[in-house]
Amino acid sequence: MTDRRLVSHLLRRLTFGPTSAEVDAATRTGYDAMLASLLRPAVAVPPPALGPDPAASLGPGSTREQRQEARRRQGEQVTELTRWWLARMADGGAAEKLTFFWHGHWATSARKVRSAQLMLGQQQIFRRYGHGDTGPLVRAMLRDPALILWLDGQKNTRRAPNENLAREVMExxxxxxxxxxxxxxxxxxxxxxxxxxxRAAGTxxxxxxxxxxRPVTLLGRTGTFDVDSYADALVRHEAHVPFLARRLWARYASSDTAPAAGIAAAGRDATALLTAICRDPAFEATNGTLVKQPVEWLVGAIRQLGVPTGEQRRLSGTLRALGQVPLRPPSVGGWPAGAAWLTTASALTRLxxxxxxxxxxxxxxxRLTGGDRLEALADMLVIDGWTDRTAAALRTVKNPRRLLAAGLASPEYAIH
Incomplete structure (x- = not known):
C-alpha cells in the first residue's frame, strides 16, 4: 500500500483539493496508477448556454444607453461563466486544474475582451489541447479571438504593425x-x-x-511564415521545453526551486512533463512549500467540506476579496505566486x-465534537499534521464551526 502522506501530496498538487475519502482510495490504488488516472483527459462537459454576445448586434448608430445595456449584460454573462467554471473545479479532477494552469499562463482578461463567449472559447482550447503536445495548443492560441483582442492583435496591420502579441507569445x-x-x-x-x-461568430x-x-528572418530562419509555421518554430525552439518545464514545476511543485534537468527530457507534451515532475525524487521534498492560490484555497475548501452547489454562489465575493477572480488576471503576466498571497489582510479574509x-x-x-478534534480536522482538510503553535491555538477553540474556520485559515492549510 502506498504511503498516505505521499499520495496526499500528489492529490493536493494535481487537483484543487482532495477529500479524505479520495486519499483513502488513492492509497489503495497506488501512486503510479493514481498518477496515470489523474492525468487522463477529462470527458467533455457541455458548456453553459450563455446566449449571443450582447455587443455583437450593436451597429454604428447605437445609442449610449444601448451600449451601456450591452456592457451590463456582458458583465452578467462573464459572472455566469465564472460561477459555472468554479462549480466545474469543485467537481474535482486534475484536468480542470490544468485548464486553470493554462488560464494563468496565457493570462487573458474579460475586462478587456468583454465577451464571455470568447473567454469560454479560450477555455475550450485549453481543455482540448492543454493535456498534449504544445504544438496544436500554440497554433490554436495564435488564432484565439480572446487573446488577439487582449493583446491588440486586431490592430496589427501591414501599415501599422503592433508588436504586443508577438512579444508576449515569445516572452x-x-x-x-x-x-x-x-x-x-x-x-x-x-x-x-x-x-x-x-465577435458575432466568435472567430x-x-x-x-x-x-x-513578405519573407522575414525569424528565430534563425529566413522565409515566408504563416501562423502555423511560426507556432512550429516556437515549439521546436531549444528554449521552449525547458521554459514550459519551469512554469509547470513552479505551479505544481515549487516556486522556490528549479526542476531537474532531466524533466525536460519528457518533451513538450504537458501530460508527459507532469508525469516526470510527479515521479522526480525532488517532488516529494516540495511538500509543504507551495502557497495555495486563492482559487485553489476556496475550491479545495468547498470540495472537502461538501458545500452544496446551490450555496457556492454565496462565496463569489471571497475571491474578489482575496485578489484572484477567474477570467480576470491583473495583467498579461498572470497572477502572482508564493508569499504574495500571505498578507495580513488575506489571512483575515480567509478567516x-x-x-x-x-x-x-x-x-x-x-465531525469535530469528539476528543480527537484536531486529528479529525486534519483528516477532513487533508493536512499531514499541525505545528505545535497551530495545535495550541486550535485547542482553545471550542465551537466546532469556529474550529473549522480556524483550520481553513491556518498556515498548514494555506501552504501545501
Missing amino acids: LFTLGVGAYTEDDVKAAARVLTGWQVD ARLAPGRHDD RAGQQIAGLAPEAGE
Whole structure:
C-alpha cells in the first residue's frame, strides 16, 4: 500500500483539493496508477448556454444607453461563466486544474475582451489541447479571438504593425526572456498582421489586405511564415521545453526551486512533463512549500467540506476579496505566486471566509465534537499534521464551526 502522506501530496498538487475519502482510495490504488488516472483527459462537459454576445448586434448608430445595456449584460454573462467554471473545479479532477494552469499562463482578461463567449472559447482550447503536445495548443492560441483582442492583435496591420502579441507569445507563453531578439519580435509581428475578430461568430480570420506576407528572418530562419509555421518554430525552439518545464514545476511543485534537468527530457507534451515532475525524487521534498492560490484555497475548501452547489454562489465575493477572480488576471503576466498571497489582510479574509464556508457545511462541523478534534480536522482538510503553535491555538477553540474556520485559515492549510 502506498504511503498516505505521499499520495496526499500528489492529490493536493494535481487537483484543487482532495477529500479524505479520495486519499483513502488513492492509497489503495497506488501512486503510479493514481498518477496515470489523474492525468487522463477529462470527458467533455457541455458548456453553459450563455446566449449571443450582447455587443455583437450593436451597429454604428447605437445609442449610449444601448451600449451601456450591452456592457451590463456582458458583465452578467462573464459572472455566469465564472460561477459555472468554479462549480466545474469543485467537481474535482486534475484536468480542470490544468485548464486553470493554462488560464494563468496565457493570462487573458474579460475586462478587456468583454465577451464571455470568447473567454469560454479560450477555455475550450485549453481543455482540448492543454493535456498534449504544445504544438496544436500554440497554433490554436495564435488564432484565439480572446487573446488577439487582449493583446491588440486586431490592430496589427501591414501599415501599422503592433508588436504586443508577438512579444508576449515569445516572452511569457513559449520561450522566455533571452531566447529571442527585438528583430525576432518585429518579424513575428509582421507574420501576425491582418487577423481580425468577428465577435458575432466568435472567430478570427485573416484579412489578406491587412497582412504582410513578405519573407522575414525569424528565430534563425529566413522565409515566408504563416501562423502555423511560426507556432512550429516556437515549439521546436531549444528554449521552449525547458521554459514550459519551469512554469509547470513552479505551479505544481515549487516556486522556490528549479526542476531537474532531466524533466525536460519528457518533451513538450504537458501530460508527459507532469508525469516526470510527479515521479522526480525532488517532488516529494516540495511538500509543504507551495502557497495555495486563492482559487485553489476556496475550491479545495468547498470540495472537502461538501458545500452544496446551490450555496457556492454565496462565496463569489471571497475571491474578489482575496485578489484572484477567474477570467480576470491583473495583467498579461498572470497572477502572482508564493508569499504574495500571505498578507495580513488575506489571512483575515480567509478567516472570515472560513466562517462563512463552515456555516454552509453544517455536517462538517458535526465531525469535530469528539476528543480527537484536531486529528479529525486534519483528516477532513487533508493536512499531514499541525505545528505545535497551530495545535495550541486550535485547542482553545471550542465551537466546532469556529474550529473549522480556524483550520481553513491556518498556515498548514494555506501552504501545501
